Amino acid sequence: MTSSFHAPSDTHLDILVGSAIFADGAAEVIVGADPDTSTERPLFHLVPASQTIIPESNGIVGQTREMGLTYYLSKSVLQVIADNIVEWMTETLGIIKHWNTLFYIVHPGGPTILQGLEEKLGLEKQKLRASRHVLSEYGNMWSPSVLFILDEMRKTSMEEGKATTGEGLDLGILFGFGPGLSVDTVIRRSVVIPRG
Template identity: 30%
Template sequence: MAGQSQRQAFLNRVASAVPQHDVHDAFVRFASTLLADARHEKLFRRMADRADIHHRYSVLAPATDPSSPSVDAHGFFRRGSFPSTSARMRRFQAEALPLALTAVGRLGLGPAVQGTTHLIVTSCTGLYAPGLDLELAAALGIEPSVERTMVGFMGCYAAFNALKLARHIVRSDPDARVLIVNLELCTLHLQETSDLEQILSFLVFADGCAAAWVTGEPGGLALDRFRTVLLPDTADLITWQVGDQGFDMYLSGKVPGAISHGLRPVLPEILDGAVAAEIELWAVHPGGRTVIDAVQSALELASGTLDASRRVLAEFGNMSSATIMFVLERLMAEAVTGQRGIALGFGPGLTAETLLFHAA
């Protein structure tokens, strides 16, 4: 039993992929036309300029004609005729596997991927069965008997739950080879609305996929400790409901303030006795510029500490559960052995998931 308690799990590799279509500018143009109030349109334009997002990618090609009644080239989101939830799920099913295979291929595992013993898939933007987990196993040549787990509808912090599970698996079975796939097609859930706050929430979301390989073999990032913090009186600030026309996202403008206020008193618990100045690698889920700013201000972090998160936000937007893995991918490329790090993600609850790690 003593030997089991000392086993360590390592995030050996992370790879990412996004669809080919950059839709950010097209969305900003289209969203402006949804706002009948000229003051709201002006405010939206100002917020879009301040969002620090330059690119967001989608499985849907953007419309090239600014006067088009649709945000995309093929009329999936046509004004007055937005698709039903079932139509969105059919599109999710058609697009999910190719993007997932691209991300897994970039791990560079080659034939070793066929030795996967456990497959974990997270998504809060699409559901179908037989699902992506079975399709991936078949396409990658993994044994059909592989242990599969789907983590669904946990939102932006779901990758932490996948990593927790992978850590438990490896610590109980040192020969385990865990493949994690975090896939989100957020742009399939655009809503036709004139509500400014809702349109602003759509401004940050995008499509993306991350793949990760977790084993007991030293290398990459050692997964040291997880901690979940539920911020009080915040349950209504982030919601994600299944509606008749896609999934309905609500992201309150109060979220950054709640995060800033809620993190301060629990920081000693999250850092497990360390202080922020001792942490060299910071991976904060880039839920938006104001979220990153809130964390930096609340924890009194030096300028530049959260640059990896800011770069991911600027280049890709918020891809829900996949996003924190994009940040970790960048940190892993620059990390020096022995450096200590922390990852933080936020989602419905309002929940803060945290991970302490070090570069192996």
């Protein structure tokens, strides 16, 4: 995202930190309905989606200015996510309480966010494997990160001979974090990987 790249500044160290944390990335996805499976190969099905802005969180503040996108990152982001993740999961998924039965596409804001989410939900280490891989290979690319993670999960599922695009599981959840702090939540259903 070149609009957020800025030269180092002696007066704004947060710009330097932001340039070190965020990376460039581009991704696209085609969203459709009622696919013709004789010619189309869907990768995931979208189920419900929601967006929440955490009141008074101010975890990520972004503004568009003449010099491009400027942003401020609060140290409270990790705590806000950790304090709210179980509630988001319960609101989104209802009665499902066995979080390890799902696959996860989690926006990799950083290793501490992934670790905090794992701890709060009691997730097995491999549950965030795709998110960790994308973070280590590409960094935090803002919005495109989750699409890179979806692609990584699809490829790994195929390479490992899993039954579905969601690491062999049927149902999963995507979390995207953004300014505010805002949280986008999308439930996804994986598709069966065709063999032969």
